[in-house]
Each structure stands twice: as C-alpha cells, then as structure tokens.
Amino acid sequence: MAYIDAMGLDRVVPDPPGEITVFYRVNEDDEALLEEIATKGDPNYDQALERWYFLEGFVKEETLEPPIEEKGGPGSGNWGHAGRPGKIGGSMPQSVAMSRTSGRTATARYIAAKRGSTGVVIQDMKNRDWRKIEDFEYTPGISQSYVVQLTHDGKAIVKPLSTESDYKNEEIVYDLQADLGWNMMPVSVGEKYVSEEGSFLERGEQHYSVQQWSEGKRTAGNLYYVEDATQSKDWFEYGTEDLDEQSFSRMGLIDAVIGNQDRHMANFLLDRGGEAIMIDHNISFRDWGDNNGESYYRIADNHYTDLRRRVFGYDAQSGSLKTRRSDYLSIWDKVNSDKFKTKITTHFGDQAYNDVLDRINSIPNYLDKNDLWIEDV
Numbered sequence: 505m506a507y508i509d510a511m512g513l514d515r516v517v518p519d520p521p522g523e524i525t526v527f528y529r530v531n532e533d534d535e536a537l538l539e540e541i542a543t544k545g546d547p548n549y550d551q552a553l554e555r556w557y558f559l560e561g562f563v564k565e566e567t568l569e570p571p572i573e574e575k576g577g578p579g580s581g582n583w584g585h586a587g588r589p590g591k592i593g594g595s596m597p598q599s600v601a602m603s604r605t606s607g608r609t610a611t612a613r614y615i616a617a618k619r620g621s622t623g624v625v626i627q628d629m630k631n632r633d634w635r636k637i638e639d640f641e642y643t644p645g646i647s648q649s650y651v652v653q654l655t656h657d658g659k660a661i662v663k664p665l666s667t668e669s670d671y672k673n674e675e676i677v678y679d680l681q682a683d684l685g686w687n688m689m690p691v692s693v694g695e696k697y698v699s700e701e702g703s704f705l706e707r708g709e710q711h712y713s714v715q716q717w718s719e720g721k722r723t724a725g726n727l728y729y730v731e732d733a734t735q736s737k738d739w740f741e742y743g744t745e746d747l748d749e750q751s752f753s754r755m756g757l758i759d760a761v762i763g764n765q766d767r768h769m770a771n772f773l774l775d776r777g778g779e780a781i782m783i784d785h786n787i788s789f790r791d792w793g794d795n796n797g798e799s800y801y802r803i804a805d806n807h808y809t810d811l812r813r814r815v816f817g818y819d820a821q822s823g824s825l826k827t828r829r830s831d832y833l834s835i836w837d838k839v840n841s842d843k844f845k846t847k848i849t850t851h852f853g854d855q856a857y858n859d860v861l862d863r864i865n866s867i868p869n870y871l872d873k874n875d876l877w878i879e880d881v
C-alpha cells in the first residue's frame with residue numbers, strides 16, 4: 505500500500521507489518537517525536553533524507569511495535585476471498601486494516617499519528633501562510649519585526665532585512681546547528697517575498713528572515729538588566745543552580761564560524777534549564793577585518809560569566825568558558841564539508857568561506873593557552 509506523505513514522495517508501508525524502524529525529527533527538548541523523515545526499507549529512504557537536508561542532525565531513530573490489525577471480512581474476491589455477491593469492495597489481507605476515511609493502512613496511520621507540525625511550520629513560513637498579530641520590538645535598537653500567526657500551527661517572527669546578502673543567514677545557521685544535532689535554535693528560513701497591496705509588509709520584492717516563536721523562554725537581557733537580578737533566578741525551573749556551559753560554548757563556536765559580532769543579550773534566549781537558545785544572525789558572514797575566532801568565542805564567554813555572576817551569584821571570572829573537544833571536532837568537520845562550503849561560497853563567495861576557515865582554525869590556540877578544553881574523546 506503506497507501513499508503520498510508530507511514530502512510528496514510515494515511511501516510504501518510494509519505489509520504485513522513487523523517491527524518498523526522510523527527516523528523522526530525531534531523537538532527542542534528531545535522528548536516528543538514530531539516529524540517522520542523516512543522509514544528503513546522504503547525505496548525513497550535516501551531521497552527523503554537528501555531532500556529534507558535541514559532535518560539532519562535533529563534525527564531520532566525508533567523501532568515501532570506493529571499495531572494490532574484485524575482480519576478483513578468477506579469481500580469481492582481480493583486476496584483469495586470468495587467475495588460478497590452483488591457488493592462492491594473487498595477486504596485486504598489479514599495483516600492490513602485499511603481506514604475508510606484516510607485510505608491508509610493501520611501501520612501508516614500509526615506512523616502518521618506520531619507526526620507533528622515541523623514540516624508544516626516550515627512550509628507556512630516559506631509560503632507566507634500567516635496573518636499579522638502585532639508589531640514586535642522587544643528592546644531598543646532591535647529592527648522592526650512582526651509577530652505573525654502561522655496558518656497551521658504556532659507563531660513566528662518576520663524580520664525585514666535591509667540587504668539582500670543577509671536574508672539566508674538565519675537559515676544557514678539553523679541548518680548548521682541542526683546538522684550538528686545541537687538543537688539550540690528555533691526553526692528559521694530566509695525568503696524573498698513580493699508583497700501585494702494591503703499587506704503589512706513593504707510593497708515590492710523584499711527579503712525577510714522568518715523564525716518560529718519560542719514559547720516559555722526569555723532573552724538573557726530580560727533576566728540580566730533588572731534592578732535585582734538575583735530574583736531572576738526564581739524564573740528558572742526548580743533545581744537549576746547554574747547555566748548550561750555546553751550550550752554557551754557551542755554558541756561561541758558557532759559565532760566564531762559565522763563571524764557574528766552581534767551576540768548581545770537580546771540576541772539569545774534562555775530556557776528554564778539554563779540553556780542558551782540562539783536567535784538573530786542577520787549580521788554575520790561579513791568582512792569585519794578580524795578572523796581570529798577568539799574574538800567571537802569570548803563574546804559568549806563574557807555573557808556566560810556576567811549572567812552567572814549577576815543572576816546566580818557565583819564569583820565567575822572571564823575566560824573560563826570550557827569547550828568539549830568532541831564539539832569542536834564536530835563543528836570543524838561540518839565546516840570543512842562540501843555541503844557547507846557550497847552553501848557559503850554560493851551565497852557569499854570564496855573569500856567568505858576562507859574567512860570561516862581562518863576563524864574556526866584559530867579557536868584551538870585560545871583554548872590551549874587558557875586550558876579550556878574538556879577532554880571527552
């Protein structure tokens with residue numbers, strides 16, 4: 505039994521169903537399964553993963569138990585049944601129970617029930633399937649953005665961009681951290697839109713970044729720039745006594761790769777467990793004249809130190825943010841891959857990619873001289 509799934513690919517569900525290994529995209533907490541990507545044994549398995557490349561790294565493998573299936577009754581002769589005289593229809597084999605409403609087998613329905621809305625959210629973003637809720641400017645100095653309600657699920661932030669070269673930045677960074685499996689950024693795309701009369705967006709062709717709204721999180725500045733920041737500690741979930749060091753070091757590594765000098769405290773969020781969530785990468789991949797990765801990594805280090813000191817009350821010192829060697833090797837591998845090189849050179853040019861290599865290759869010198877490695881490989 506074949507059906508067309510959200511990727512537009514013919515998907516063959518094994519009948520009779522035994523154990524099925526399914527690959528999913530997982531949510532930011534790595535708890536709920538959201539989007540099926542591919543099933544081992546499907547003829548389109550490789551094609552599906554390649555087509556939805558932005559989901560790599562956010563993948564979880566699970567073996568499903570077969571659903572309970574009931575025998576088909578007498579029908580029109582299908583699968584060896586004698587048939588019911590004068591009646592149209594028929595039964596499938598014993599192992600298959602077909603839904604009259606969805607046209608899918610029980611196996612297909614079981615898999616579909618595990619799906620969520622990630623793919624739909626991305627398509628809503630790309631297709632501009634939304635309506636404006638309100639203007640959005642959460643802190644002075646942040647460019648004008650808009651909160652929109654996506655047609656099918658959730659909200660997003662739409663940010664008009666002043667230069668064409670920046671509109672893919674958010675999507676490229678999202679893809680990078682997704683490929684790494686680091687799961688520290690809301691779903692993001694960059695698109696060109698031609699606005700029509702009556703739209704809240706500026707008329708004509710414009711470039712926008714669109715980023716999924718992050719519920720239950722706050723900007724670091726919202727927790728830091730208050731009269732008594734020690735009270736901000738009460739916002740974190742019970743048992744959170746410190747920030748998550750690994751998420752900050754990963755943020756520093758990514759900022760070094762992309763050359764992001766704009767990582768102020770309104771440009772990353774914190775969740776209630778103390779993990780850093782990255783947003784706003786439009787001012788990246790530019791020629792700042794500084795290709796020393798240390799300069800960018802230390803921005804994350806300073807935020808880590810300042811927040812620990814002011815919110816959690818630690819006697820934290822700058823230059824203390826440590827990095828797992830496995831994280832550095834992972835991002836080095838991704839940056840040196842043909843896939844990433846093609847993205848950067850296509851969009852920004854060869855020199856931009858050379859600058860990326862200079863920045864990531866200079867990081868070990870800083871970590872070595874300050875004894876900031878966590879050896880885990």
